[in-house]
Amino acid sequence: MANPKTRPFRSTLAIFTLITLMLTGGLIASVQFSDGSWTPKLGLDLEGGTQMVLQPQTADGTVNAEQLDQAVDIMRARVDGQGVAEAEVATLGNNVVVAVPGAMTREQEDALRQSSQMRFRPVITVVAGSPMEVSPIPGEGDPTEPAADPTAPTPDATEPAASPTGGATASPATPAPSPTTAGAVLPRGLQQATPTPTGTPTASPTATPTGSPAATPEPTETPGLGLPTSEEGTPTITPQDAADPQKLIEYASSEAWLTAQWSQRLEEFDCRAQPVYDPSKEDPLQPSVACSDDGAAKYLLGPAVISGDQLADASSGPIVSQQTGAPTGGYQVNLQMDGGEATAAYATVSRYMVGLPEPRNQLAIVLDNHVVSAPRFENAIPDGRAQITGNFTAESAMALANQLKFGALPMSFTVQSTESVSPTIGGDQLRLAMIAGAVGLLLVVLYSLWQYRALGLVTVASLLVTAGLTYLVLTLFGWGYNLRLTMAGITGAIVAIGTTVDSFIVYFERVRDELRDGRRLQSAVQSGWARASRTIYISSAVSFLAATVLYALATSNVRGFAFVLMLTTVLDLFVTVMFTHPLLSLLSHVKFFRDGHRLSGFHPDTIGAIPAYRGRGRTRLSDSATTPQEVSA
Known part of the structure; x- marks a missing residue:
């Protein structure tokens, strides 16, 4: 029958094993x-990878060092946005050189190419992405059937959760396949079937377009709606009007932009053959035609x-129920405006657009003339904090948040060249580094066995367990978060060996001190742990804090060193609490260790302990004396 005193320790080891x-x-x-x-x-440095050279583009053709440094910082954040990828971003003259380990992923390449201006533009109208052909409204199976209500949710739509901060939310409906959109997926945020109005767009949010499947809207006859016109009679916004947020949103979202000229541009624009985006030619005070990332929809934007x-700032996270406080299973993207004028402008925009009909209540987020999201407003947002909801997954919500957070570079870039690069550290150097780590580990093992005898086997077992857990966690982080192990990271793991052994030494020496004070081994293990654990916790906290500060302030490979040091510090504490202490507690009930065998590491002669009772009436008089004192009866 198992000793009931050992049951808590066996339970802890069982949890650790699980x-x-x-x-x-x-x-x-x-x-x-x-x-x-x-x-x-x-x-x-260990595997090699892909190197891309990017050339900056500005409106006036000049590039200053401050803008270039800012672009490098944002690009580095973009590349590492999904994990510790250990990418290298540096300047070479006026160019930016980006090198990533392994093959560059599509997400990383897109993040680098999407490197110019991000703007928020109101949606004037939306049509199917296939250009130059008459197509049925997406979601219709037959052009002769009555058109669907563009404001009604599709059958598989779910009602969006209300945003406590006044979020720009949208329901997660996706258009059904049609001859023009089959196989395509609308970008996150465009949550309803793409409306294709005919004639002058109506102001009624429940209006239903006619069954005629027109590809583009008819132009309005006159600008109207108070929108100023130029001398040629075309709508225009002056810089003075743009300085007033209320006038700007009224003019920017006006249907008066549906002129013959812009309708023709919308009809002729080919999402599959877009010209290279040139930010120097973009006029923010004029409308633009843009496509969703997958080309499923074309937008005329104000x-x-x-x-x-x-x-x-922009971030992603799970949607939490307002009633229960528990996650609902969905994900959302959180936006935070920059305060002051930015928050006031966003409040003005949201108050005005929330009352507009579909699709003019959608505010498109445009990056390099691509619509990355076009959520509609559900309510006004006075404090600059919004939430975009829809049929997001954790990955798609993170991707959109990264696009928003890192989307506003001070300049645009074109790709000059892309090539593969070899590892900067040869195989011999890596082999020598691994040999150095193995030698250090061997010396630690030999010292532990010499100093602690059989007790040193606990150190060896703990080190092996820590190494195994470190390997598992590093591999899983590489799969889930694109963690890349560099030579600096390997150095951090080797340094952690000393930190781990230090925890064991503190613990073992505390137990020996308790034995010298005359305690039995089982009592000495528990009281020694009570005293040593405080020291171990503080030491681990200091190491973790130092590594965290280093990770936050450093760049490139130093971050890899700091990350691995943080990881191994947590694992060291976990193994000490969940494995080393329970294992030693169980061994203290084993006769070999309990009775202080000469090879156990707890023999009185080994630790310099004098028993309280020496036999034949001899006892120890004082524990605090420098030299043992004895008295005979």
Whole structure:
């Protein structure tokens, strides 16, 4: 029958084993059912990768150092936005050189190419993305059937959750396949079937277009709606009007932009053959024609009402129920304007647009003349904090948040060249580094066995367990968060060996101190842990804090070193609490250690302890004396 005193320690070891098995199962599942690997991903210095040279473009053709440095910082954040990828971003003259480990992913390449101005433009109208052909309204199966109500949700739509901060929300409906959109997916944020109005767009949000499947809207006869016109009679917005947020949003969202000229541009624009975006030719006070990222929809957009630099932050996270406080299973993107004029302008825009009919209540987020999202306003947003909801997954919400957060570069870039690069550290250097780590580990093992005898085997077992967990976690982080292990990261793991052993030494020496004070081994283990754990917690907290500060302030490979140091510090504490202490507590009930065998590491002669009772009436008189004192009865 098991000793009831050891039951808590056996339970702790069982939990530890279960967690280890779960991590192992996660690694197996990532390999079998996803694109995971059995080994950690390697960084640029160990594996090589892809190098891209980008040339900046500005309206006046000049590039200053401050703008270039800002662009480098934002690009580095973009590339590393999905994990510790250990990419290298640097300047070469007036060009920017980006090098990423392995093959550059499509997401990374798009993040680098999308490198100019981000603007928020009101949607004037939306049509199907296939150009130069008459097509049925997306969602219709037959042009002869009555047209669907563009404001009604599709059957599989779900009602968006209300935003406590006044979010720009949208329901997650997706258009049904049609001859022009089959196989295409609308960008996140465009949540309803694409309306294709005919004639002058109506102001009624429940109006239903006629069954005639016109590809583009008819132009209005006159500008109207108070929109100023130029000498040629075309609508225009002056810089003076643009300085007034109320006038700007009224003019920018006006139907008067549906002139013959802009209707023709919308009809002729080909989403599949777009010209290279040139930011120097973009006029923010004029409308523009843009496509969704997948080309499923074409937009006629009004003049820009908010610029990308007015957005302070964007993040993603799960939607939490207002009633229960529990996650609902969906995801959202959170926006935060930059305060002051930016928040006031966003409040003015939201108050005006929330009352407009579809699709004119949608505010498109445009990056390099691509609509990355076009959510509609559900209510006014007075405080500059908004939430975009829809049929997001965790990955798509993070991708949109990264596009918004890192989308406003001070200039645009064109790709000059893309090439593969070799590892900067040869195989011999990596082999020597691994040998150095193995030698250090061997010396630690030999010292532990010499100093602590059989107790040193606990140190060896703990080190092996820590190494195994580190390998599992690094591999899983490489699969889930694109963590790349560089030489600096390997150095951090080697340095962590000393930190880990230091925790064991503090613990063992505290136990020995308790034995010297005359305690039995089982009592000495528990009281020694109570005293040593405080020191271990403080030491780990200081190491973790130092690594966190280094990670936050450093760049490039130093961040890899800091990240691995943070990771191993947490694992060291986890193994000490969940494995080393319970294991030693169980061993203290084993006769070999309990009775202080000469090879156990707890023999009185080994630790310099004098028993309280020496036999034949001899006892220890004082524990605090420098030399043992004895008295005979």
